[in-house]
Amino acid sequence: xxxxxxxxxxxxxxxxxxxxxxxxxxxxxxxxxxxxxxxxxxxxxxxxxxxxxxxxxxxxxxxxxxxxxxxxxxxxxxxxxxxxxxxxxxxxxxxxxxxxxxxxxxxxxxxxxxxxxxxxxxxxxxxxxxxxxxxxxxxxxxxxxxxxxxxxxxxxxxxxxxxxxxxxxxxxxxxxxxxxxxxxxxxxxxxxxxxxxxxxxxxxxxxxxxxxxxxxxxxxxxxxxxxxxxxxxxxxxxxxxxxxxxxxxxxxxxxxxxxxxxxxxxxxxxxxxxxxxxxxxxxxxxxxxxxxxxxxxxxxxxxxxxxxxxxxxxxxxxxxxxxxxxxxxx
Amino acid sequence: xxxxxxxxxxxxxxxxxxxxxxxxxxxxxxxxxxxxxxxxxxxxxxxxxxxxxxxxxxxxxxxxxxxxxxxxxxxxxxxxxxxxxxxxxxxxxxxxxxxxxxxxxxxxxxxxxxxxxxxxxxxxxxxxxxxxxxxxxxxxxxxxxxxxxxxxxxxxxxxxxxxxxxxxxxxxxxxxxxxxxxxxxxxxxxxxxxxxxxxxxxxxxxxxxxxxxxxxxxxxxxxxxxxxxxxxxxxxxxxxxxxxxxxxxxxxxxxxxxxxxxxxxxxxxxxxxxxxxxxxxxxxxxxxxxxxxxxxxxxxxxxxxxxxxxxxxxxxxxxxxxxxxxxxxxxxxxxxxxxxxxxxxxxxxxxxxxxxxxxxxxxxxxxxxxxxxxxxxxxxxxxxxxxxxxxxxxxxxxxxxxxxxxxxxxxxxxxxxxxxxxxxxxxxxxxxxxxxxxxxxxxxxxxxxxxxxxxxxxxxxxxxxxxxxxxxxxxxxxxxxxxxxxxxxxxxxxxxxxxxxxxxxxxxxxxxxxxxxxxxx
Numbered sequence: 001x002x003x004x005x006x007x008x009x010x011x012x013x014x015x016x017x018x019x020x021x022x023x024x025x026x027x028x029x030x031x032x033x034x035x036x037x038x039x040x041x042x043x044x045x046x047x048x049x050x051x052x053x054x055x056x057x058x059x060x061x062x063x064x065x066x067x068x069x070x071x072x073x074x075x076x077x078x079x080x081x082x083x084x085x086x087x088x089x090x091x092x093x094x095x096x097x098x099x100x101x102x103x104x105x106x107x108x109x110x111x112x113x114x115x116x117x118x119x120x121x122x123x124x125x126x127x128x129x130x131x132x133x134x135x136x137x138x139x140x141x142x143x144x145x146x147x148x149x150x151x152x153x154x155x156x157x158x159x160x161x162x163x164x165x166x167x168x169x170x171x172x173x174x175x176x177x178x179x180x181x182x183x184x185x186x187x188x189x190x191x192x193x194x195x196x197x198x199x200x201x202x203x204x205x206x207x208x209x210x211x212x213x214x215x216x217x218x219x220x221x222x223x224x225x226x227x228x229x230x231x232x233x234x235x236x237x238x239x240x241x242x243x244x245x246x247x248x249x250x251x252x253x254x255x256x257x258x259x260x261x262x263x264x265x266x267x268x269x270x271x272x273x274x275x276x277x278x279x280x281x282x283x284x285x286x287x288x289x290x291x292x293x294x295x296x297x298x299x300x301x302x303x304x305x306x307x308x309x310x311x312x313x314x315x316x317x318x319x320x321x322x323x324x325x326x327x328x329x330x
Numbered sequence: 331x332x333x334x335x336x337x338x339x340x341x342x343x344x345x346x347x348x349x350x351x352x353x354x355x356x357x358x359x360x361x362x363x364x365x366x367x368x369x370x371x372x373x374x375x376x377x378x379x380x381x382x383x384x385x386x387x388x389x390x391x392x393x394x395x396x397x398x399x400x401x402x403x404x405x406x407x408x409x410x411x412x413x414x415x416x417x418x419x420x421x422x423x424x425x426x427x428x429x430x431x432x433x434x435x436x437x438x439x440x441x442x443x444x445x446x447x448x449x450x451x452x453x454x455x456x457x458x459x460x461x462x463x464x465x466x467x468x469x470x471x472x473x474x475x476x477x478x479x480x481x482x483x484x485x486x487x488x489x490x491x492x493x494x495x496x497x498x499x500x501x502x503x504x505x506x507x508x509x510x511x512x513x514x515x516x517x518x519x520x521x522x523x524x525x526x527x528x529x530x531x532x533x534x535x536x537x538x539x540x541x542x543x544x545x546x547x548x549x550x551x552x553x554x555x556x557x558x559x560x561x562x563x564x565x566x567x568x569x570x571x572x573x574x575x576x577x578x579x580x581x582x583x584x585x586x587x588x589x590x591x592x593x594x595x596x597x598x599x600x601x602x603x604x605x606x607x608x609x610x611x612x613x614x615x616x617x618x619x620x621x622x623x624x625x626x627x628x629x630x631x632x633x634x635x636x637x638x639x640x641x642x643x644x645x646x647x648x649x650x651x652x653x654x655x656x657x658x659x660x661x662x663x664x665x666x667x668x669x670x671x672x673x674x675x676x677x678x679x680x681x682x683x684x685x686x687x688x689x690x691x692x693x694x695x696x697x698x699x700x701x702x703x704x705x706x707x708x709x710x711x712x713x714x715x716x717x718x719x720x721x722x723x724x725x726x727x728x729x730x731x732x733x734x735x736x737x738x739x740x741x742x743x744x745x746x747x748x749x750x751x752x753x754x755x756x757x758x759x760x761x762x763x764x765x766x767x768x769x770x771x772x773x774x775x776x777x778x779x780x781x782x783x784x785x786x787x788x789x790x791x792x793x794x795x796x797x798x799x800x801x802x803x804x805x806x807x808x809x810x811x812x813x814x815x816x817x818x819x820x821x822x823x824x825x826x827x828x829x830x831x832x833x834x835x836x837x838x839x840x841x842x843x844x845x846x847x848x849x850x851x
Binding site: 199203205206213215219220276277 | 640663666680681683685694698705708748
């Protein structure tokens with residue numbers, strides 16, 4: 001890092017090893033929390049720390065990863081997308097409908113899911129960026145609307161009896177990983193690159209940090225806002241396809257409540273709901289944290305209702321620790 | 331350094347701070363400060379940003395607990411770090427950032443936390459409104475206490491805050507930067523309120539770095555620098571230069587650099603620009619290297635004019651051309667492509683993006699030249715922005731530092747310097763030194779003149795009279811979104827320039843008398 005101090009020598013802070021280590025721990029408190037949780041589960045369950053179990057965690061994480069990435073972009077702009085759970089359902093139903101009615105070609109459900117997700121996201125984006133409706137309200141409306149559309153497509157019932165090709169999206173394996181897991185890993189890397197290294201990423205951070213200042217610096221904020229909701233919609237569409245492909249069924253209640261886990265992952269990852277602060281790596285970590293807790297509690301045979309109680313406590317405690325640490329960062 | 335005692339006081343001082351020491355994170359902010367306030371006096375606490383003024387006030391009002399030292403109120407020791415106790419002893423503070431709640435009414439703001447109740451325990455609104463009306467009258471405020479706080483101008487809200495703070499019988503009033511946010515015409519009312527309180531025997535202490543404010547309100551000035559009291563003097567016995575020297579710790583021989591001659595070719599031209607409905611059309615030309623000042627009272631339309639030129643605001647009619655190209659209204663990005671740069675008035679709200687680093691802030695307006703196929707080219711921007719920030723003499727811990735951790739002056743250097751990574755033909759400055767301390771201010775003046783000398787046409791809106799008088803080739807005085815008059819360099823250097831500008835700005839005079847003939851060389 002170049003120092004731009006030209007005429008005044010800034011007082012070099014004296015640093016001891018102890019303070020360096022302390023600082024590192026505080027700076028990466030979420031990693032510390034994650035390691036503690038992993039250590040705990042590994043100690044209590046022999047099956048936890050095995051390669052098979054790691055794959056299980058990744059498979060469970062994949063559909064959440066896609067919507068959490070979209071959510072990261074939206075939250076970085078200072079918005080929120082509450083509709084992703086319902087968009088998953090509507091996209092899954094659209095995909096299943098196309099597979100059943102258009103013919104036995106895996107590209108039909110892919111296109112149908114992407115289009116359904118894009119349509120929902122584009123409407124969100126239009127309402128937020130052009131009609132200036134607060135994102136919370138706009139996407140709350142879409143949550144209800146998309147859920148309704150999902151039931152309309154199936155006439156209130158799931159769509160079963162899908163052609164075998166419908167399963168390829170979730171069940172094909174490369175190098176031991178299924179498509180959703182590979183998609184998750186690729187998406188995290190691509191989004192991390194986009195957010196850190198491209199002008200698009202910087203603009204997203206900028207409008208979240210201060211929209212007026214960003215506009216004055218030449219950022220076209222309306223287009224940009226539109227784009228993040230559209231991306232969030234497309235990713236929810238993909239997630240819907242993966243989830244329904246895994247069970248070869250289109251269920252209108254698929255993805256219900258997933259938006260909350262996605263938001264939790266982003267917030268645990270250190271993002272501010274005010275916008276402008278957060279990162280893709282943080283979201284990935286938050287996502288893994290939640291999925292690891294789910295998986296570990298399953299292995300320890302903790303009853304499902306207690307799992308929710310414990311998860312709720314850990315989410316709030318993790319963010320409280322982050323807030324505590326951020327006050328002590330130097 | 332202890333202050334010289336004003337008097338061997340027969341009566342105990344209203345407020346006495348003794349040997350106050352405090353540090354934050356190992357950095358000493360106050361290094362043993364003694365200060366005492368007599369009843370019925372107004373004391374200015376002067377000093378640059380970061381000198382420790384606000385910290386001292388927060389200790390005296392019980393918000394902070396100092397590392398060492400004691401505060402006495404009329405010989406009674408103040409329990410440290412206890413806001414309620416100091417309130418009971420009669421210390422009231424009005425903070426720099428207004429603490430009023432804009433959604434509530436004036437009387438609700440006045441009574442919040444100690445509401446008058448009916449025997450049933452519900453709010454007795456009528457009693458509160460009645461009392462509030464009386465109290466406000468005492469301070470010469472004639473408004474309906476049932477109006478919403480947010481609908482009032484900032485200066486009025488400030489005065490209501492003072493009323494609120496003193497209405498429980500305060501003996502000591504602490505004002506932190508009382509005029510930093512309010513319009514000039516409201517300042518006079520604030521002065522009256524402060525004098526009124528002084529005459530009632532209240533000891534008033536206010537922080538400031540504005541000379542006119544000290545002269546208008548204070549009887550005594552104490553200067554704080556690097557956590558120590560440097561000067562303590564009756565205001566009548568000290569010159570402005572001495573105060574400035576004490577504040578910055580060195581001679582400031584020339585706050586304003588010599589402004590260079592401008593060239594003849596026109597860069598920026600406004601033609602029949604109407605910036606608000608029913609305003610007069612505005613036309614002017616700015617030449618290469620010329621600095622055009624925009625003077626006027628707050629609300630006269632200076633900011634609106636700058637915003638119309640830049641394209642954040644769409645004018646009613648008229649055109650702006652830069653180097654012969656007509657600008658599209660309402661499109662900042664088109665203006666940037668035509669080499670226009672802006673430093674907005676509200677640095678926190680419209681200039682800097684606080685969560686981002688210095689380098690990201692500086693990249694934003696020039697993203698296109700720092701990216702290839704949408705990917706940011708790191709080495710190129712590192713080099714270009716490093717160079718620009720060096721020319722601004724930015725003081726930071728590196729380009730990766732978050733801009734929110736810089737001082738106001740350094741933030742301003744980033745907001746200005748970020749444009750210098752490519753050609754700028756026209757530079758628009760709106761209150762370029764607002765919230766910037768004296769030391770950094772002279773640097774910003776130097777930078778502005780250097781940029782003009784390099785060939786930029788500069789338009790600078792300013793409420794700071796010396797800036798208009800000393801740093802511009804020409805000044806337009808604005809009133810009611812129109813130009814009320816124009817002063818050239820000779821008129822700006824004439825002794826009654828300030829008076830002329832004020833008369834034009836306030837509408838006392840419609841055309842300006844010229845002394846050009848007598849004063850021309």
